[in-house]
Amino acid sequence: MFVEGSAIQIWISALLTLAILSVVYKDNPFYRFAEHVFVGCSMGYNVVVSWYSYGQPAITKSIMKEGKWLYIIPILLGMLVYTRYFKPIAWLSRYSIAFSIGYGSAYVLTRDTRSLILLPIVGTFKPLLVSGDIWQTFSNWVLVLGVVCTLVYFFFTTGRKGALGVGANIGKWVMMVALGSAFGNTVMARVSLFVGRLQFLLGKWLHVIKA
Amino acid sequence: MTFWDKAQNVDRRVIYTLLIAILAYILIKPIGLPILITKETKAAYDNLDKVPAGSIVWFSADYGATSIPELLPAQIATMRHAFKKNLRVVAGGMWNEAGNLADMVWQEVKKDFPDKKYGIDFVNVGYKPGGAVLLERMVNDAHQALLGVDFYGTNFAELPLMSEFKTFRDVKLIFEFTAGTPGEQDYMKMVTDPLRIPFSAACTAVSTPGIKPFVQSGQMQGLLMGMAGAAEYELLVGKPGTAIVSMDAQSAAHLLIILFILLGNVGYVITRKRPSARV
Numbered sequence: 001m002f003v004e005g006s007a008i009q010i011w012i013s014a015l016l017t018l019a020i021l022s023v024v025y026k027d028n029p030f031y032r033f034a035e036h037v038f039v040g041c042s043m044g045y046n047v048v049v050s051w052y053s054y055g056q057p058a059i060t061k062s063i064m065k066e067g068k069w070l071y072i073i074p075i076l077l078g079m080l081v082y083t084r085y086f087k088p089i090a091w092l093s094r095y096s097i098a099f100s101i102g103y104g105s106a107y108v109l110t111r112d113t114r115s116l117i118l119l120p121i122v123g124t125f126k127p128l129l130v131s132g133d134i135w136q137t138f139s140n141w142v143l144v145l146g147v148v149c150t151l152v153y154f155f156f157t158t159g160r161k162g163a164l165g166v167g168a169n170i171g172k173w174v175m176m177v178a179l180g181s182a183f184g185n186t187v188m189a190r191v192s193l194f195v196g197r198l199q200f201l202l203g204k205w206l207h208v209i210k211a
Numbered sequence: 212m213t214f215w216d217k218a219q220n221v222d223r224r225v226i227y228t229l230l231i232a233i234l235a236y237i238l239i240k241p242i243g244l245p246i247l248i249t250k251e252t253k254a255a256y257d258n259l260d261k262v263p264a265g266s267i268v269w270f271s272a273d274y275g276a277t278s279i280p281e282l283l284p285a286q287i288a289t290m291r292h293a294f295k296k297n298l299r300v301v302a303g304g305m306w307n308e309a310g311n312l313a314d315m316v317w318q319e320v321k322k323d324f325p326d327k328k329y330g331i332d333f334v335n336v337g338y339k340p341g342g343a344v345l346l347e348r349m350v351n352d353a354h355q356a357l358l359g360v361d362f363y364g365t366n367f368a369e370l371p372l373m374s375e376f377k378t379f380r381d382v383k384l385i386f387e388f389t390a391g392t393p394g395e396q397d398y399m400k401m402v403t404d405p406l407r408i409p410f411s412a413a414c415t416a417v418s419t420p421g422i423k424p425f426v427q428s429g430q431m432q433g434l435l436m437g438m439a440g441a442a443e444y445e446l447l448v449g450k451p452g453t454a455i456v457s458m459d460a461q462s463a464a465h466l467l468i469i470l471f472i473l474l475g476n477v478g479y480v481i482t483r484k485r486p487s488a489r490v
Contacts, residue, residue: 024227049307053338057358107343111400115430119404123428143427182420185437189281189417191464192438195457196280198234209238 005204014205017197146174218478226471233467237460244459251426252443255411255433259289259384262409264297266383267376271398272304272312274390278415279312282388284454285413285441286316289386292448294324294332298383301376303336303357305345305393310337310362323450330370337362342393346401350379379406387412395422399430413440 005013019034058075062068077099083092124147126140152164153171160168203211262268270290274282293300302313313335321327336357339345348356353376359367367373375381379402387410389395395412403410409432414422416437425431435444438461441454 025224046307049310049338050340052364053307053310053362054340054358057360057364061360062358103344111343115400115404116396119430120424120428123424123430178420182417185416185419187468188437188439188461188465189415191461191468192281192416192457193277194230195234195238195438195460195464196453198231198238198460199280199453199457202235202238 010204014201017201021197145170150174213482215478215481218474219482221471221475226467230464230467233463234460237463238456241456241459242463244462246439246442246446246455246458248443248447249436249440251423251434251436252440252447253433254426255289255386255413255435255440256292256444256447258409258411258432259292259298259386260296262296262298262383265299267299267301267372267381268293268384268386269379269382270300270302270313271385271387271389272302272309272316273306273394274304274312274388274415275306275308278390280453280457281415281438281441282390282413283312283315284438284452285435285444286312286388287319287452288441288444288448288450288454289413289435290316290320291323291450292444294320294327295448299332299372299375301334301336301372301382303362304338304388305340305342305397306390307338307340309339310335313337314362330365331372334370334372334376335362343397343401346379346397350402350406353378379408382408384409384411386410389413389418389422390415391418395425395431399425404430411435413444 016034016037019030020038022028023031058071063071077096080092080096083089124143126144128137128140128144130136130140149167149171151171152167153175155164155168158164199209199211202208259268270286270293272282272286290300290302302316303309304313317329317333317335321333324332327333339357341348341356345356354367354373357367361367361370361373379385385398385403385408387395387398389412395410395414398410402408410430411433412422412431413435414437416439419434419436422431422434423436426434435441438454438457441452442458445452445455
């Protein structure tokens, strides 16, 4: 979109875009070629950018120049993952995986609870009567009832009869509305991406619109 | 086969052809439909607007090339706003295209702000891996966490702005452009919730339903939702960009999709009532 490119870059980009879009007609060799080019380029880009963003500075600057020798430990731990390719010493890779899982679990337990569970729950504690603002009062009721009824839907201990049945039914409708909203947003996102590509094709490539 | 039977089984190639034709036509001849500002976008604008001039803000580009149509216009519009307010921006990200994206934004925005200097008003620290662990380290020592070099390989010692950005505690606002994980949840867990740093985000439309509850809980003050959010921000900043231009096409595509959904559903209801359908 804003990338300045030579004519040959623009042509390559445009032809690959058309090749990828051709799948909407049916699967074909042009689509597969473009798909494989994309996967290969992404991997290559990832390796190079990771190396120059972190690998190289960690070794040449932090370790060699600043003498932070402790950095060698995580590097060695990371390299142990590749022992999986050599059967006799493949068991060594478990150390680095165990370390990541242990570290990751501790992070999840200590941080997720507050930010992703407690605070969003607190956010649903709304005043059910906002003086002078009927719309806000209505919105708060919708929110509180929606949360409670959705939770009731997932309450499986007793049969869904009476108030529980009504609540679960409302909860089901709330979830359907939420799924409809999610679908609408998905359509919007996909159309946005397609509009972006069309802007490129009509602008930078064909010069029909202002790029 | 009646019209209503056909309406339920429209060939996808017909739908795509119509979609391409309508989008292309609207992009060539825009209608200029009005754009309404949502309260989430206005809140994100106000959140950045009230940061005192001269402060440092952190822009995190946590998305890839596939989300450029939705998130790059948002990043450009917010950066323009930040420079208008004389804020200093440090940009980076946890996705491997972060450095290139921040560079694209800088190249675009500096055309309108020729007085802004790299290293003084803006620094691109590029992509740094580690997700939540990286962010936690940046809370204590950003220079060590970022290994002391920017996207172009320049030492932080040579960039005056970085002498004032030692940890996340030196930042007055975090603006994240997110298309997934690592993303906004890592910021809330590690940085903005514990340190109570003002936090806004721009997200892809597909992730809006998952992120919006955090605006409602107050953990995030503002949110730009997809390309529409970017267009609204461009409008607020007063510099129309690609998002505003795209909104007509977006609306036309939505109308077409709604039309097909309605046709299919009406067809379903009508054909269901036929005696032959009950056999």
